[in-house]
Amino acid sequence: MKDDQNGKSPIVEMIGITKQFPGVLANDNVDLELFPGEVLALLGENGAGKSTLMNILAGLYRADKGKILIKGEEAEIDSPKDAMKYGIGMVHQNFKLVPTMSVAENVVLGLDSENFVLDLQKVSSRIKEISHHYNLKVDPNSIIWQMSVGEQQRVEILKLIYRGAEVLILDEPTAVLTPQESGELNRIVKQMTGEGKSAIFITHKMDEVMEFSDWVRVLQKGKLVSVVKTEDTSPKELSRMMVGRDVLFRVEKKKATPGEVILELENVKAMNDKGLEALKGISFSLRRGEILGIAGVAGNGQRELTEVITGLHKVTEGRIIIDGKDMTNKSPLDLIKSGVSHIPSDRVAMGIVGDMSVANNLAMKEYRKAPLTQHGILNPGRILEMAKKMISSFMISTPAPYTSVKFLSGGNIQKTILAREIGACSTLLIAAYPARGLDVGATESVRKEMIAERDGGKGVLLVSEDLDELMSVSDRIAVMNEGRIMGIVDSAEADIESLGLMMAGVPMEEGK
Amino acid sequence: MRLVFEKRNSVSKKAIILVPVVSFLVSLILTGILLIIFRTNPFVTYASMFVGAFGSWINFTETLVKAIPLMLTGIGVGLAFRLRFWNIGAEGQLVFGGVAATWVALFWSNFLPPFLVLPTAILMGIIAGALWAGIPAFLKVYLKVDETLVSLMLNYVAILTAQGLYYGAWIDPNGMGFPGTKLFPKAAWLPRFSGRAHVGLFIAILLGLVMWVVLNRTKWGFEVKMSGHNPRAARVMGVNIGKTIITAILVSGAFSGMAGAFEVTAISHRLQQGLAIGYGYTAIIVAWMAQLNPIASLFVAVLMAGLLVGGDQVQMMMGLPAAMGIVLQGMILFPMLAGSLFTDYRLKIITKSTKEEAV
Incomplete structure (x- = not known):
């Protein structure tokens, strides 16, 4: 392969990397090569071992076997500091920034090279230089918590450049970004590689692989299954390599047979947590046996919308009618009792109690009622029995029903939530980003469950950023922008361009 | 050779039991070093502490006397800690419970039928403890005020209120200026079964069992x-x-209030100096060492009470400060907090040889 590189020698080589975690072989004899000035995409399903491999390179984990060569010489990387010494820096999915400190302070945090008395003036001017050079638009004096997610990511990148990184590792960098911000990131990475730096990014989005990278390495269950040049492959081929079988990007579903109206919003307004108006008069209706998709860039009121319907957020004006009853500003418990189920956007923070068992997590909706509770006394035997049924019918992979749910993978955590919510659902299913961050197999099963709920005569509200998902799963799509609905279209007639226009804030009538 | 922490794939049951036991042993060693600095043989000291606390039935009843308030406050504090509500005000809740029970014993005895005096005194103690704890709870829930500071500060309010009463308004007129109320009428005495050990012990044990059932087998416990x-x-x-x-x-x-009511009705039979001697703070150690388990709290309370009684003993026998027992208690907390890491992580030793083996 070195010949393909016109005689260039790799900057990073990982040879025969093996890493064993309790119960999982996360990396099994994996090789990696990265050449200067190139972008390598690391592709694979959840749990394929991409993050583990990169954490080894960045000094957070240590491989059980194998070696790492930097510019041809064997390197001992025991800590992120060691990695930085070799010019390797990683931007993690959850940023490692101190929210109450400024950009400049965050950049120098933990640097040995700084004097005991900080010269923040000098640091600021260096930051401005870098920021100007890469057109990052970062002000060294901004406080982190006041910045958007995209800006914070740029600070992370800036931090690494400041420290002299030659190799940038990005762990699912676009998962939190708007399309515009993704484009911006692409531009920055391209400029850096143009200067001879290189980047590795972890992803499971095919279109990004095609757009960003020069090379693709595909991992499957800890093993390296293929290495291809991006220009020689296609998304379809990549997805086959990822899962080892062809994936249906189009979900099979029957035509919807909508029944009576199950959810109706009349001019609903609500504030966000900062006291700004987040919903500015939302009206729509959803019928039984129908999936209504909510499209839009994150942060345009979707969260508030799902939370007002589930009782977690107060409505300041307007009415919410569920199954003919006025449920405006009712408590979460009242809504649960009326059969509304909720798959929350932040599944670990809002959807599970990590320190409790899988069985108990599965019982968290039904525990109030017989047969799980009688006269206020729980029946652990019946909880276990119900859990076992759910675990087998939803194929939740867990060592035992009494294992703490925090020890499961993201996909299995989502299946746990899905099993519980679908079990308790009788009128409405509110699903916020249900397939986000899941691998292809888990995504498929989540989508199938939603269609099954629709066919079972329930109303489904599906909030998603993934237009492909919305167009294939939902029956109608409403597009949100800045707290308003820009238009509602039939998914059969929807096209990406007109949806994109509405997402950008152009109402449907004007768009046409 | 290197040591690495590895995340376990399930919570270790063994660690849950081992961590408190090892922590106790570590605290014995650390305090032992301190004793050597005091030019005292740690083994002799520990032996006489043990004999002092558990060596005879009489000594053991004294240990039980101190264990009862620790059981009750330990269970109470443990329940709050389960909700990540840092109630460090058990001391004040205990004192307020004692004050309320005293109020009934001193002023209601003439109006109540004799068989109702004691139950009413204890009930009022429970209510007073509950309300005193309710202040930080309401402030936290409705105004998001930090409960740690409020519950701590209220300790001083309660202790000084009690002092104000037994030095002032409630002082025994025939007490020759001795700070304390007059003796309670017999109807307000909680019966003792041996030495000073009183029936509060059986109530505390029963409540420990009930609490376990409530936490593990009820809807409310599930929600907690x-x-x-x-x-x-x-x-x-x-x-x-x-x-x-x-x-x-x-x-x-309520648990702490009940402990205070027991102290005045069973032990001192009056409100006086010596009600606030730190049970409410030791309760924090009891709760953590018992890993917030109410049944385990019962046993840990006996152990901690043994340290207190044993500490008194070495003061009398060996001229060492009685605080030795409290030092030991405090020393337990450090390894406990550090040790809780082991329930989620395991330590792995990597030597060169195991690495080569792996290759």
Whole structure:
């Protein structure tokens, strides 16, 4: 392969990397090569071992076997500091920034090279230089918590450049970004590689692989299954390599047979947590046996919308009618009792109690009622029995029903939530980003469950950023922008361009 | 050779038991070093502490006397801690319980039929403890005021209020200026069964068992667990977090209030100096060492009480400060907190040879 590189020698080589975690072989004899000035995409399903491999390179984990060569010489990387010494820096999915400190302070945090008395003036001017050079638009004096997610990511990148990184590792960098911000990131990475730096990014989005990278390495269950040049492959081929079988990007579903109206919003307004108006008069209706998709860039009121319907957020004006009853500003418990189920956007923070068992997590909706509770006394035997049924019918992979749910993978955590919510659902299913961050197999099963709920005569509200998902799963799509609905279209007639226009804030009538 | 922490793939049951036991042993070693600095043989000291606390039935009853308030406050504090509600006000709740029981014993005895005096005194103690704990709970739930400071500060309010009463308004006129109320009428005495050990012991044990059942087998206990581990998720699941916190903290305070009522009705038979001697703070160690388990709290309370009684003993026998027992108690907390790491992680030793083997 070195010949393909016109005689260039790799900057990073990982040879025969093996890493064993309790119960999982996360990396099994994996090789990696990265050449200067190139972008390598690391592709694979959840749990394929991409993050583990990169954490080894960045000094957070240590491989059980194998070696790492930097510019041809064997390197001992025991800590992120060691990695930085070799010019390797990683931007993690959850940023490692101190929210109450400024950009400049965050950049120098933990640097040995700084004097005991900080010269923040000098640091600021260096930051401005870098920021100007890469057109990052970062002000060294901004406080982190006041910045958007995209800006914070740029600070992370800036931090690494400041420290002299030659190799940038990005762990699912676009998962939190708007399309515009993704484009911006692409531009920055391209400029850096143009200067001879290189980047590795972890992803499971095919279109990004095609757009960003020069090379693709595909991992499957800890093993390296293929290495291809991006220009020689296609998304379809990549997805086959990822899962080892062809994936249906189009979900099979029957035509919807909508029944009576199950959810109706009349001019609903609500504030966000900062006291700004987040919903500015939302009206729509959803019928039984129908999936209504909510499209839009994150942060345009979707969260508030799902939370007002589930009782977690107060409505300041307007009415919410569920199954003919006025449920405006009712408590979460009242809504649960009326059969509304909720798959929350932040599944670990809002959807599970990590320190409790899988069985108990599965019982968290039904525990109030017989047969799980009688006269206020729980029946652990019946909880276990119900859990076992759910675990087998939803194929939740867990060592035992009494294992703490925090020890499961993201996909299995989502299946746990899905099993519980679908079990308790009788009128409405509110699903916020249900397939986000899941691998292809888990995504498929989540989508199938939603269609099954629709066919079972329930109303489904599906909030998603993934237009492909919305167009294939939902029956109608409403597009949100800045707290308003820009238009509602039939998914059969929807096209990406007109949806994109509405997402950008152009109402449907004007768009046409 | 290197040591690495590796995340376990399930919570270790063994570690849950081993960590407190090892922590206790570590605290014995650390305090032993201190004793050597004092030019005292640690083994002799520990032996005489043990004999002092558990060596004879008479000594053991004294240990039980101190164990009863520790059991009750330990269970109460443990319940609050399950909700991540840092109630460090058990001391004040205990004192307020004692004050309320005293009020009934001194001033209601003439109006109540004799068989109702004692139950009423204890009930009032329970209510007073609950209400005293309720203040930080309401402030936290409705105004988001930090409960740690409020519950701590209220200790001083309660202790000084009690002092104000037994030095002033409630002082025994025939007590020759001795700070304390007059002796309670016999109807307000909680019966003792041996030495000073009183029937409060059986009530505390029973309540420990009941509490375990409530936490593990009831809807309310399930909601306490959910709210404690992840309040955001609990709210999504329809749990009323505010209500759960308030009810649990009222119960938490009730336990401490009951402990205070027992102290005045069974031990001193009057309100006087010596009610606030730190049971409410030791309760924090009891709760942690028992890993917030109410049944385990019963046993840990006996151990901690043994340290207190044993400490008194070495003061008398060997001229060492009685605080030795309290030093030992304090020393337990450090390895406990560090050791809780082992329930989620395991230590792995990597030597060159195992690495080569792996290759």
